[in-house]
Amino acid sequence: MRRAPSLLVPLLLLAGCGKAVKEAPVNVSEVAGGPTAASFSSELGLEARDVDAIQPQYGAGEDGTLAGVDGVQLHYHVQRVQDAKGAVVLLPGRTEAVAKYAEVMFDLNAQGYSVYALDHRGQGESERMLPNRFKGYVKHFDDYVTDLQSFVTTVVLPEQPAKLFLLAHSMGGAVSVLHAAKHPGTFDALALSAPMLDISTGAFPAPVASAISLTSCGGSDGTDYAVGSGDYKTETDFENNTVTRSATRWALKVQQLEDNPRLQLGGVTYRFVCESLRACNRAQQSGAQNPVPTLLLQAGADTIVLPQAQAKYCAEAPGCQLSRFDGAKHEILMEADAARNEALAQVVRFFNHFAAEN
Amino acid sequence: MRTLALALSLVAAPGFAEEFAARAAVSAAPTAAAPARYRLYAGAKLGLVHPFGVNAVASLLDGGRQAWDVDLLWEPSGYLQSYSVGAGWHPLSGALYVGPRVRWLQFGAPWERGFSATDNHLGLSAEVGGRWMLGPGDKGLLSVSGGATWVPTQSGTLQWLLGLNVGFAWRVLER
Numbered sequence: 001m002r003r004a005p006s007l008l009v010p011l012l013l014l015a016g017c018g019k020a021v022k023e024a025p026v027n028v029s030e031v032a033g034g035p036t037a038a039s040f041s042s043e044l045g046l047e048a049r050d051v052d053a054i055q056p057q058y059g060a061g062e063d064g065t066l067a068g069v070d071g072v073q074l075h076y077h078v079q080r081v082q083d084a085k086g087a088v089v090l091l092p093g094r095t096e097a098v099a100k101y102a103e104v105m106f107d108l109n110a111q112g113y114s115v116y117a118l119d120h121r122g123q124g125e126s127e128r129m130l131p132n133r134f135k136g137y138v139k140h141f142d143d144y145v146t147d148l149q150s151f152v153t154t155v156v157l158p159e160q161p162a163k164l165f166l167l168a169h170s171m172g173g174a175v176s177v178l179h180a181a182k183h184p185g186t187f188d189a190l191a192l193s194a195p196m197l198d199i200s201t202g203a204f205p206a207p208v209a210s211a212i213s214l215t216s217c218g219g220s221d222g223t224d225y226a227v228g229s230g231d232y233k234t235e236t237d238f239e240n241n242t243v244t245r246s247a248t249r250w251a252l253k254v255q256q257l258e259d260n261p262r263l264q265l266g267g268v269t270y271r272f273v274c275e276s277l278r279a280c281n282r283a284q285q286s287g288a289q290n291p292v293p294t295l296l297l298q299a300g301a302d303t304i305v306l307p308q309a310q311a312k313y314c315a316e317a318p319g320c321q322l323s324r325f326d327g328a329k330h331e332i333l334m335e336a337d338a339a340r341n342e343a344l345a346q347v348v349r350f351f352n353h354f355a356a357e358n
Numbered sequence: 359m360r361t362l363a364l365a366l367s368l369v370a371a372p373g374f375a376e377e378f379a380a381r382a383a384v385s386a387a388p389t390a391a392a393p394a395r396y397r398l399y400a401g402a403k404l405g406l407v408h409p410f411g412v413n414a415v416a417s418l419l420d421g422g423r424q425a426w427d428v429d430l431l432w433e434p435s436g437y438l439q440s441y442s443v444g445a446g447w448h449p450l451s452g453a454l455y456v457g458p459r460v461r462w463l464q465f466g467a468p469w470e471r472g473f474s475a476t477d478n479h480l481g482l483s484a485e486v487g488g489r490w491m492l493g494p495g496d497k498g499l500l501s502v503s504g505g506a507t508w509v510p511t512q513s514g515t516l517q518w519l520l521g522l523n524v525g526f527a528w529r530v531l532e533r
Contacts, residue, residue, distance in 0.1 A: 142472030173381035198514050207506070209520040211407045214519070218435035219409035274437045277463045278477065285476045304515060 016047060025321040026293055026353050034349035037341035040107045043248040057109065058102040066154055068121050068147035076123035076155060079105045080114040085355040086163030087156055090117040091148065091172030094136060097124030100253055104333050111348045113160065118151045120144055121264045130223055132232040134266030137223060141279035144175040145303040149183055163355045166349060169333060174283045177313065181286035188354045191347040193332045195304055198280045198309030209304040213273040222271025228269025234258060234300060242303050243331040249273040253334065284309055287316030294319055295350045297343050300326035360486040393422040394532045399499045401527025407519050408433035408440055415499060415527055423451040427489060439464040444485060453490045459483035463509060463514070483521065501525040
């Protein structure tokens, strides 16, 4: 995936434009050593291991809250390891609670990384901003970015991690690239799983979907559910789910939400849609401003976000490399073992490369 | 006195009254008013994708019939604000018009938290619609239009915006 240096490079250097030329992205397939897909948790016996090992380790972690923008209380969860190679800040996607990532945190801990996971405002165990707690809402998408920076500066950095990494999924990926453009020196490397850089509008043609949403947002406070959205409903149809091919991980997720109603979240409000459209537009323009080494994991069968936007972003971000997982659905880190564990192996090898640097 | 006497003799002369009345009628007859060359209207619109807007329309007339329009339109919104100038050509010299519009679009409003320079975009629209002059002296202008705007942004979801508008304006000037 390494991009060949452009013929323009020597010319730019001669012209004194050396700063414009970035280091070629690290190729995870060329990083020596490190874990392989077999190094991680598998679906085989996952239910039992979830009870015996993963959840106890999650339960032994530290939970806390911090005040985000407008004083919204944000929940975070920390799972430390001794002599960590670095700290991984974990940002979930929309609707997701950090508790869903217990298996991922378990694996990252096993690879020597402490994990600091943040529940976005309005979801997970963080405070909701509307009386109906099922409504997916945010007043300003930029608040997610500010919340992340607050989390890093008040919770993570005071522990002086050797290196600081960011692993984010979907909406968390959009937050990450906006954060990278705004605070480029914060993280040593980013790993983005199916980042939300443009939204699939599904059955609605994009101009129709954007017209409905933007009109609603312009004419109201946008707190109503968008067309087709509603309160949380228990998912029962694995065969037609759009996020994973792993029946085991899908069932664990559904059960977790049934057992913990406070983690449930419903559909999106118009305001969320409009803020997300705007954020995606900004995120796509921010590639050139992201100097942070970035590994972008692309789900080949994604129907939630648009892969072409990811490819475009990665082509423009100087330190970005794209790794595509053919056939994988949106939640790569919750996918069937083959895709999920190869993705995690790439992430850890990528982080290891920078963790080894002084 | 001689002048007065002459005047009286003329008035008294046979046929004078009829001739005077005829001349007076000719001089008082309304000259055919020159048709207006343009009208200026100010008004507001409702619609999508911008729910609300205020505008000024200059309607250029040819022989009293609509020929060209130029309008300035501000569509304020916290999410998609637009400043634009549009032109309309009335190919049938009636209400129907087609024309382009150039927009300065802002995905967000500058007074909102988080607004950034990357929210500013150029937009190019094509519009088709009708502008009907209504009421006594054509003092009202009813507009209905539809169109599509191309936004050269990287976001595929926002690259094409549809618009549908109904507006009413009031004549403020005619020349």
